[in-house]
Amino acid sequence: MKFENLVIIDHPLIKHKLTYVRDKNTPKKEFKELVDEIAMLMAYEITKDFPIEEVEIETPVCKTKSWVVSGKKVVLVPILRAGLGMVDGILKLMPSARVGHIGIYRDPKTVKPITYYFKIPTDCEDRDFILIDPMLATGGSAIEAARILKESGVRNIKFMCLIAAPEGVEAFTKAHPDIKIYTAALDERLNEKKYIVPGLGDAGDRLFGTK
Numbered sequence: 001m002k003f004e005n006l007v008i009i010d011h012p013l014i015k016h017k018l019t020y021v022r023d024k025n026t027p028k029k030e031f032k033e034l035v036d037e038i039a040m041l042m043a044y045e046i047t048k049d050f051p052i053e054e055v056e057i058e059t060p061v062c063k064t065k066s067w068v069v070s071g072k073k074v075v076l077v078p079i080l081r082a083g084l085g086m087v088d089g090i091l092k093l094m095p096s097a098r099v100g101h102i103g104i105y106r107d108p109k110t111v112k113p114i115t116y117y118f119k120i121p122t123d124c125e126d127r128d129f130i131l132i133d134p135m136l137a138t139g140g141s142a143i144e145a146a147r148i149l150k151e152s153g154v155r156n157i158k159f160m161c162l163i164a165a166p167e168g169v170e171a172f173t174k175a176h177p178d179i180k181i182y183t184a185a186l187d188e189r190l191n192e193k194k195y196i197v198p199g200l201g202d203a204g205d206r207l208f209g210t211k
């Protein structure tokens with residue numbers, strides 16, 4: 001199945017680290033460190049199209065022209081809880097990025113998204129937003145998060161996850177054809193409990209040791 005606006009970030013280090021993230025025997029500490037590292041590696045790829053502008057500086061030797069990233073600061077928006085496991089890794093690459101938060105969990109019975117928190121910087125019109133969540137399963141949470149961001153005036157959004165299910169990619173693309181999805185892996189399917197197969201289990205519970 002070909003998805004137009006899906007970018008699978010194929011890098012040996014990402015593939016290697018994802019193996020240990022998936023492994024049920026990987027303990028919480030290593031799981032969290034690996035999720036952080038993969039997010040940082042992915043951020044390198046996702047920011048390849050960042051605008052830059054020329055500036056004049058002076059080195060200890062002479063004046064010279066060089067470049068800086070231009071435009072307003074990017075805003076990272078992790079979807080709580082599991083999205084929190086990816087933010088620090090991305091911030092290592094862009095320490096001045098702003099951070100918003102959207103709290104959403106899937107109703108255990110209906111798997112429908114329930115939003116319980118929302119806060120982003122006020123001046124959001126011409127900022128680039130990166131919506132972050134390790135898992136894109138049915139797509140419900142990410143679709144709702146993107147809808148709320150758009151409702152708040154956000155215009156430029158990218159979605160970043162570690163593992164995506166075809167069902168989630170399809171649903172998200174239908175709901176938000178304008179938002180590119182960046183993932184480290186496209187898995188097989190969802191099981192009857194709407195968990196990603198083979199996936200990595202429950203990302204939030206593994207990050208925070210809540211199960």
Ligand SMILES: O=P(O)(O)OC[C@H]1O[C@H](OP(=O)(O)OP(=O)(O)O)[C@H](O)[C@@H]1O
Pocket residue numbers: 079080081082083104105106107111113133134135136137138139140141142168194202203204205
């Ligand atoms: O694509 P979906 O079907 O919406 O599933 C994906 C969502 O499910 C998980 O969150 P969960 O509801 O477990 O909350 P948590 O992150 O707080 O654990 C995961 O972190 C995603 O946010």
Ligand SMILES: O=c1cc[nH]c(=O)[nH]1
Pocket residue numbers: 082135137194195196197199200201202203204
């Ligand atoms: O596989 C899945 C699906 C939804 N949420 C998770 O944390 N993992």
Ligand SMILES: [Mg+2]
Pocket residue numbers: 082202203204205
């Ligand atoms: Mg969870």
